[in-house]
Amino acid sequence: MLDANHASILANKDQLITKWITVAPADQKLRRKLARTAISLVMPAFFITGLAACNEDNNGINGMGGGIGTGDVSVGSVYSKVNFVPAGSYVHGSFDESAAEIIAFHPASRRSFVVNAQNKKVDVIDLTDINSPTFISSLDVADIGSTVNSVAVHGDIVALAVQANIKTDKGHVVLYNASTLERISSIEVGALPDMVTFTADGNTLLVANEGEPDDDYIIDAEGSVSVINIIDINRPIVKTASFDSYNSQKQSLIDSGVRIFGQKADGSMSSVAEDLEPEYIAVSQDGKTAYVSLQENNAIALIDINSATVTGIKALGAKDHAQVSNELDVSDKDGAIHITTWPIMGMYMPDAIATYSIGKKTYLVTANEGDAREWGNFSEEMRYPKGQVNTGKYDASACHGLDCADKKALGRLAFSSVMGRGNDGLYNTLYSFGARSFSIWDTENMSTPIYDSGSLMEKYIAEKYPNNFNASNDNNGFDNRSDNKGVEPEGVTIGQVGSQTIAFVGLERISSIMAFDVTDPINVKLLGEINTRSFDDAKLSAAHAGTALANADGDLGPEGLTFVSSKNSPSGKPLLLVGFEVSGSSRVFELDFLK
Structure with missing residues (x-):
């Protein structure tokens, strides 16, 4: 229980945060001052249960965020830079066959669990020596379904999301003992379970059932989220958070900006429950609320x-690329790096998401990849x-003197x-896929992000890799992806280092990993x-051909990321x-963090 002094401090902090929410986003100076004051008040007061507890069970990759502190909290940011030191790697299969996707970690056995879509298993890797990862075995689910889409670890439990042989049929979550690798049970869930995660206490499993069409x-198939109580691991209780109740609200959802337009081959329109496709899950610090990305x-x-139960569906809208700081390169045929404003909108459409907390406030971090719908x-x-x-x-004035076409x-x-498209049949606004950025959202008001990285990623890549700017993950060609989502942020995970909260973002195409200090969500800093x-090109061709x-x-196409705290790390870092x-x-x- 808090003493009176600590309770007073928290009350003042909450008042500051409330005031901060009401300040206009344009008044960044005042917002930063209020946020820093609130943080400085709460952090010395007492130790907030935070991400360290989550990291201990390796929930970072699964969208779990954390509080702002652990036992080593100090006021304000400490580190201004991080050096990524490549240690060992393990090659799980062939080139461009998705042989390494989602990855989870079991601290007790020092093992990573890696989804290998090529062999439809989860590979178990010994990371006792991080410079020499060693294959142990694979978890095979061929008797249950067609392939594994996701893996998560908590305590000594490994959970696998397994889709059915016919992907529109119901899938399963399969549980294993992380130490013995023995199968515990198989639990039926919704169609195409695409992502699985635990709540911080390990008592509940959440599964995003994407429900893609054939x-x-x-x-x-209908999209849904399975909520599985595993307090008694041998007798799991499954509930389904369905979108059926929103079928009657289709038009109001569309009017709010939610993209619902599926039309099946016979011409019939998909219902809301059929059209919504849960992609990724992040959980609030208190374990009460799950946030689910509906990417398409x-x-x-x-x-x-x-x-x-589903308590709300929030449209994310789009960013205005005509605004300075939201510039992008839109052409793969101009033979140059040309990052500038354009009269278009970029839909956020996040893939991976993660949460973290400052006091009682929860923030959602989104990797704004983008994804078009294409079926049949x-x-x-x-x-x-x-x-x-x-x-x-x-017209030409809007497109820098060029015909926009x-x-x-x-x-x-x-x-x-x-x-x-308007009623006159003309496009009054053009929407591109993805925002080429990552964003931070206040979960109490998700009408607009409180932070967006804008054009930072694309400009950084242009400066550091000018000869391979916007290359793809299977093609070293200059400017290859400028016309289609650019660097394409896809994966994100959160880590806690001392008093700082760090977001790691994977850029799917150029294949970089970027680290940002998000401790102050309106004053984000790039660390490395x-x-x-x-x-x-010769090495890439050899990899393509299978002769190497x-x-x-190098490492191409980052998909899943997970942070391991120094406490749980085999190397101590x-x-x-x-x-x-x-x-x-x-x-x-x-990771070497430097002051």
Whole structure:
């Protein structure tokens, strides 16, 4: 229990945070001052149960955030830089076969568990010596389903999300003992379980059942979230958070900005429950609320964990690339780095998400990848719709003296065909996929992010890798991805280092990992970046051909990231474990934080 002095401090802190919320976003100076004052008040007062507890059971990769402190809290930021030191790696399979995707860690056995979609198993790797990862065995679920999509670890329990042989059928979560690798049980969940995570106390498993349509778009399975009570590991209790109750609210959801437009091959429209596709889950510090990314729908669903009900669906909107600081390079045919403003909107459409807390406030971090919908004969992706745009808006003056349809202007960028079209048939607004950034959202008001990295990532890559700017993860070509999501942030995880909260973001295409200090969510700082690819075309070709290891040109296509605290690290230093799907490699990075 808090004494009166501590309670008073917290009350003042909460008042400051409340005042901070009401301050206009444009008044950044005042907002930063209020946030720093609140942090300085609460951090010396008492030890907040935080991310260290989560890291102990390795929930970082699964979207778990944490509080602002542990037992070694000090006021304010301490470290201004991080060096990523590449340690060992393990190659799980062939090039571009998704042989290394999601990765989890079991501190007690010093093992990583890596989803290997190529062999449809989870590979178990010994990381006792982080410079020499050693294969132990694989967890095989061929008797249950077709492939593993996700893995999570808490305590001595490993949970695998396994999709059915027919992906629109119900899938399973399969539990193993992390030390003995013996199977404990199999639990039926919804269609296409795509991501699994634990609550911080380990009592509940949450599963994002994506419910994608079949390849012909004849069947559109319902999306849902399974909430599994595993207090008695041998008698799990499953509840389903369904979106069925929102079927009658379809138009109001569309009006609010949620993208719902699925149409099956027979011409019938998908219901709300069918159209929503849960992708990734992050859990609040108190374990009461789950936040679920609905990537294709450009929205976040809120789940009350205790009752397993959906309590809200929040549209995320789009960022204005016409604004300074939101610039981007839109063409792969201009032969140059040309990061500038354009009269278009970028839908956030996050893939991975994570949470962290400051006091009682929960913040959501999103990796704004973007993803178009394409099933059967339907594809929403289009190039610039020449002759179908509002020429009063999309003229040469808006496109830096070029015809907006020019391939050096907007003519090469991928847009959504279902967004921004008026009753006159003309596109008044053009929406591209993804925001080429990561964002931080106040979960109490998700109408707009309180922080967005804007064009920072693309500008950083342009400066550091000018000869391979916006290269893809299987192609070293200059400017290759400028017309399609750029660096493409996909993975994110949160780590706690002393008093600082660090967000690690994986850039799927250029294959970099970036670290940001997000302790103050409105004053985010870049701490460092790592990229282990060599950009050697001969090595890349050999990897393609299978005449060299899949990672011959380096680690390509970061998918899953997990942070390991120094307390749980085999080396005694913080680690970042990353699964690279294109190079099929899982890599250990040792983290040196510098003042």
